[in-house]
Amino acid sequence: MTSTLDCEAAAYIHPSAQLYGRIRLEEGSSIWCNAVMRSEAAHIRIGRFTNIQDFVMIHAEPNCEVEIGDYCSITHHATIHGCKLGNNVLVGVNATIFNGAVIGDNSIVGQHAFVRDGTDVPPNSIVVGSPAKVIRTQNSWIANRVNALVYHRNALAYAKGDHRAWDGPDFERWLGATLEDLQRQFEAL
Template sequence: MIKPFFNRIPTIKGMIYVADEAQIIGSVHLDEGASVWYGAVIRADLNSIYIGKCTNIQEHAVLHPTTEKEVVVGDYVTIGHGAIIHACRVGTGSLIGMNATILDGAEIGDYSIVAAQTVVLTGSIIPPRSLVAGVPGKIIRTLSEEEVENLKIHNSNYHELAKKSLPQVIGGEK
């Protein structure tokens, strides 16, 4: 379901893919090729949420801003099942693992991996190409070239799956 929240209205650039049970509410800005999967909630009632090109928001993920901080998710990002993205920034090509939580004001650098169930604390700055894991999240190491390429392949595969699988195509033909 795509719906406004008072005067905050979702905007869509190009064609996106949305599952029937997904909720896109308020000042959400979705770029070409983005996909929002079953049960995901993107609620931009207090501030804006920006979702980049070919980014996939998987089942039961929650994205929410605060009145002070918006959510910005770069291009070609994977937000894993059950992840919470709260008033933060996620860089291009990154993967946020299942049930991970990124808290207010945190910034995840481009082509980084935040492991499943990791909690990235408020205000944390994660450099590009980092592997982050744990509670609280700690930088484990820098990703290899091969791992960065695998992130690109993973995102491309999810984009193709969205084109074949998701029932609602908005902004164009499936």
């Protein structure tokens, strides 16, 4: 099988990332150090301004594509396997989400959580544990969106060779203005 990589719109793909099969990276997405994506039969789609952080493994099985929405953060060492994530989702360090699971918009999957096959997590959920369970309903739109935008800013900096984008007064000003703008957007929803 030949690879079909549609990644021209990505903000940044680290040279150590390994992408195989049918993968689409939407506008502003970023793929970080040692991330691996494989799609031998189904497809993988990474949404706009979504970041796939260091050592993340994403795999699509036959009839189990991976769809990750816009403004998501898939943090270090997470495993995403044949599942769907809505928009503005944060997946914690070392979390695993398995075949057929669906994670609703604005949710957080806690670190080390194990989301079993076929689990349906409603929007605005906080999910933790092994097996994972919803422990609280909370709209995490702002926090998750900020995290994704911070990573997008970092991706643009890394693409230019700047590895200190989170340091200094320029970053602090940008972050403050971004938080104010997102709060206004959230209140208008």
